[in-house]
Amino acid sequence: MKIRDILLSVTAAAALGTSASAMECETITLGAAISLTGKYATNGVHAQNGYEFAITKIAENGGVQIGDKCYNFDVIYYDDESKGDRGATLAERLIQQDGVQYMLGPYSSGLTKAIAPITEKYGIPMVEAEGASRSLFNQGYKYLFAVLSTSEQYLASAITLAAERATAEGRDPSEVTVAIAVENDPFSLDIRAGVMEDAARYGMNVIIDEKLPRDLSDMTAILTKVKLVKPDVLxxxxxxxxxxxxxxQIGEQRINVPMVAITHCEAADVTGNFGDFAENFLCSTQWAETLTYEDPIFGTAANYETEFKAAYPEYATKKVPYQTAQASAAVYVYADAFTRAGSLDKDAVRDAIAATDLATFYGQIKFSDAGNNIAKPMVLRQIQGGEYNVVAPSNFASHDLVWPRP
Amino acid sequence: MDQILFNIGLLIEYPMVNLKIVIDGVMIGALFALAAYGLALVWGVMNVKNLAQGDFVIAGGYTSWFLVKTGWLQSIGISSNIVALIGVPVAFGVMAAIGWVIYKLIITRVIERDLFTSLLATFGLAIMMAQIMNLLFGSDTQSLKLDYETLYFADGLIDVPIAKLIGVCMAAGLALAVILFMKNSRMGQAIRATSQDSRAARVMGIDTEKVYAFTFSLNAAICGAAGAIIVMVWLIQPFYGITYSVRAFVVVTAAGLGNLPGVIAAGLGIGAAEQYGGHIFGIGYQQAIAVTLLLIVLFFRLLQQRRKRQALN
Structure with a gap:
């Protein structure tokens, strides 16, 4: 058992080496089930690229120092085909057969939910970057840590923003009316819960509250209602x-709501596909390259974007998605935790991860007892002239909010 | 419940909304009808229940999307709008060829077997097609935005995007062409003869193997054209096929086999009913509404048949 573990986690790193210092380092093997095929394949690949980029950057910066030895990361990937049951099986395989002692997360809340019970059962720490549902963090898991903000925070700041604008106009925030249309899945329902909580806090009236089907391709029925009841926020x-x-469809039907806030703008490439129709939409994001975060490995957020594009030319013409940035941040959390733990023991590493308080290019990372990151806010960007400009929270805002949408 | 009453109240307060819902419903229904029409053909003629129906639709959508995105035709001075429209006949042709290949590779081997073999084969085909499209085009949703205006009526309450209007006209034109083809051409007659009694048709000298291959390829072509229209007005994703497969099955089952005009009417009706249901109960229930309608139709049909049987006794 011991010999097998040592053989697996302390393999010669010559094959990995990217620099002279990297050549002398040993290897720490991480495991990840990730969606390389199936419906999450695009984002799964974004996440994998983020992991790989971080591993290269950490190696270039001398690797992870544990005592007087240095280590580099290597990851065993398996394709979970975007299916939860497959993800769970592969997690078992990584831990049982491949002897992996430290896991990186899969893509999506659903997959993370499927894998977390397995890592928990074997007491294997998992730092994940792509599962935002808050239902992951009320299960009492001790080995699950997420670098990203939980999903109820995604669009809640839009409500605060609308309340601020109403006050500035001399209206009471409770006069603001809200329409909500979210998919019936854990992630989107969390978003709805966050919005509902914030709307209730301001005494706002939610006049439309509908669920979108999984196979949505037409939402004219909701938009017609929106046109009739004229909410302030959609x-x-x-x-x-x-x-x-x-x-x-908001463009086609000329729906004049003062504020429209949505998720997944970049994934749907709304500016590229729909041009003017996307103007003045608010888009939530975990991270933006214009933010003023930085760290010693990746530099600033803007530097991360530049170097990542250089390493992965296929991203040259588009924005680096936040899914990639947060995947890199997860690897960085491991690097930091191993250094502080000063040991390869998984429980020592788990305790070090739990005690993380790390400034990164992706934002501050500090975990609550439940394992979610409580130090990093969500960011709202507004599409202005085809560009994504940060408008909230106000201490990061680079541009003023256009309110109401013309 | 309050929400439902509120939604019904809106329909009464703004009567024009009813008209808008019917228009939207007919537009979406026209495309369901096309996919269902192809299914009715294959089901009626070959007794194959094609579970990959929706994936043919999506593949047609990707054909047209790919044609526009590669920019080959734009490079010789054709505008993107026109290329998207050219995409419809191109998708028709490409899918006809793919349909023929699939028939020769798979369907011909299961056509004489029992129902479950063909269901399993087409189910496998559906999974394969979705994964292949996923590998080729990625899992992101895709659509084509045509630079056409939107027409507004009744103080902007009714909006009809011209792209959608063109799509519906093309769907209607295609349906009409297929109906005329089935009625008047020799191949159409052979298809109808084969669907009535394949053995008798063979005895009369009809090459039923050729008829089957043609029917399957025509079905794929119709679905492909429907997909090329869908990508202009809604969106596609490799795993969206099931939506259209379910609708096609509901429409064909409700209309009954061999009743091709009925399939079109049922498609339009289900489109409108879904829009109404979506407005009143919420769009999360749209698919449930389609299936509930199917249950109601089957229930009444069963009652009818029972009455007929009693009369015979």
């Missing part, structure tokens, strides 16, 4: 199909 969340459908 919230839509239904992954990239929700974003694409909303932007297209």
């Amino acid at each position: 919230i839509v969340s239904g992954h990239s199909k929700g974003a694409a459908t909303a932007v297209r």
